[in-house]
Amino acid sequence: MRLLIVDDGHYVVEYMKHLLDWNTFGIDQIETLTNSIEARDILTQSHIDILITDIRMPEVSGIDLLQHIHQHSLPTKVIILSGYSEFEYAQQGIRLGALDYLLKPVDKDDVEKAISKAIKTITKSRPAQPIEWEKFDGQGYLLSLLGQNETLRKEYDAHTKFLGKRRFCFVKLEDFAQEHEDGIKQAVGDKLDRLVWTAGTRLVGLVPEETAGELTIKLEQSVVSPPFLLTDRNVTRQIFYKFFLNEDVHSEDFIGIFTPSPSCGDWESAGNISKSYDRIRFRKQKTIFLMETILYVYLTDKNRDAPEIADWIFNGLRNPDELWSNLTDAVSRIRNNKQMSIQTIVDKVQTYIEEHLSHGLSLDELGKVAHLHPVYLSKLFKQETGENVSNYISRKRLDKASRLLQDSELRVADIAQMVGYKKNQYFIQLFKVEYGVTPYQYRRNMIHK
CATH class of the missing domain: 3.40.50.2300 (Response regulator)
Structure with missing residues (x-):
């Protein structure tokens, strides 16, 4: 879009x-x-x-x-x-x-x-669009079926309608060899081979019913789920959770677990992930919550590792508390990357302020430096530094003034102009509030030290 x-x-x-x-x-x-x-x-x-x-x-x-x-x-x-x-x-x-x-x-x-x-x-x-199989991401499609993100589900609506004309099964194979993986991918054919994954020592997949039947004959050690239609989201989720995680889930189990939802942009930044997980008592609800967290990482982390996500889905979810630490690490990485980006903006603004103390330094001017709306920049700066932009500017101006008073013989009026104060009396007033003495007294005290 x-x-x-x-x-x-x-x-x-x-x-x-x-x-x-x-x-x-x-x-x-x-x-x-x-x-x-x-x-x-x-x-x-x-x-x-x-x-x-x-x-x-x-x-x-x-x-x-x-x-x-x-x-x-x-x-x-x-x-x-x-x-x-x-x-x-x-x-x-x-x-x-x-x-x-x-x-x-x-x-x-x-x-x-x-x-x-x-x-x-x-x-x-929008009329029905032709299916773009070249962009089809099997992992994203699976998560669209299992997770709560409606936007992702709609993104794959056309694929579900197409694939929903036939029944599918989940399949798993322990201790597989490369020939087994090649054989299954060849059996399902081009495009649907993206619905077959390696997850640790297991080979897992979402395959058409007829292919699943062939696998049980060719590979006796393979295990196949009951067939289902991908258009029936509730049944798809019920069979996945039972087949891979041995959990009996129902549609009502997915209601009210996420406060706020992991789809919310600020979900991880406020520490809500810990609060949300810590209040969940039962294993089934933990599993559902962690599935949504996996979906969040998939959507948000551009450097995500596909084999790792497959391992989380098909193996890690069997031990929610163990998976929890891995997922919090992943969410922390996302948060830190965002934080680094924000810190870069704040650093840029602080450097500009310190190099242009003689300027007016309005929020509009600083907004153009940061390429952000002035109101948003003001909120961001306070959030990251704990200090208002105006307070920061004033503090830096007076700090520079104090150094000039010590290290130069410039007149007080000239120093006031150099640090951005056009009115000498206003500068003297602010300086006295900050240092307890006037600029003249400050310089005299420094000389006699």
């Missing part, structure tokens, strides 16, 4: 681009533009599923883009960005067919709701 974000403010499009983990919504292509004329051309020339656009832009406005989409009968779903003062303008956009509008500065939860609404609308209206 393809998303286009248009705003004449560079930092706004960068903020929106990094606001969500778009892959979890099935959005794998993101375009950003600050030129609305180019945006109109792209809408005409390329298939864009969702457009997020500022409502007021020079030359071509968000309303103009909406009218363009309407006039050319384009299938693009539109979400408008507007300020409070543009409320009536936004309502005009809704009348022209915009799906939703978001007030600036946009809230992450509101964006998630709007995108979910757009995807739901697209899914309902």
Whole structure:
């Protein structure tokens, strides 16, 4: 699915681009533009599923883009960005067919709701698409059947409808040889060989019923589950859990375990994974929870190891508490990678501040440095450092001023200008609050030390 974000403010499009983990919504292509004329051309020339656009832009406005989409009968779903003062303008956009509008500065939860609404609308209206087998990921497909992520399930709807015309079985084979794996993959044929995995010392798979019957004859040590239809999600899950994990599950077992859901972008960052797992008492619920955690790692960790995930699904889940430590390590890696990215942004802003203390250093200026919306940058900075941006700037300015007072013979008024204070009296007032003495007294005290 393809998303286009248009705003004449560079930092706004960068903020929106990094606001969500778009892959979890099935959005794998993101375009950003600050030129609305180019945006109109792209809408005409390329298939864009969702457009997020500022409502007021020079030359071509968000309303103009909406009218363009309407006039050319384009299938693009539109979400408008507007300020409070543009409320009536936004309502005009809704009348022209915009799906939703978001007030600036946009809230992450509101964006998630709007995108979910757009995807739901697209899914309902979209005709059946040809199946792209070259992109078919067997592991992702299995998790779409077993997990709770509706976006992933919808991504594979066409595959399920196609495969649902025949019955399937799960199969497992202990202590297999390479010839056994080659034989099973050859039996199921191209495409479906992606539904056969090695998991530790076991060979496991999801194979058509007729193939499963052949395997029980050719490979006496193979074990095959009862047949089922992939279109029946509950039965598929029941047979998987019974066959591989010896657990009897029912549809109600999957309700209410996840608070918040692992699909939530901030799930791992607030320590919720530990709180959620620790409160689960029974093995079956632990297993279901850990399956969802595996799905989270699959969707979020771009460097995920496919054999390791297969081992977790088919082997690790048999011992939930042992698997727990491995999964927390994986989630911690994801969190740390995100944290490193955030820390890089904060470091960049701090370095810029320290090198430009004589500047005005407004949030707008710093937002452009970080390519983030100023309000979002302010929240991020406070979250990471425990200090407001304005407090940090003031502290660094006064720190530099104290050093200049010690190490130079510059006039106090010149030092005030060098650290960004245009009014000398205001600088003296702030300096006294911080150090308990005026700049003049401070310098005299340092000289007589």
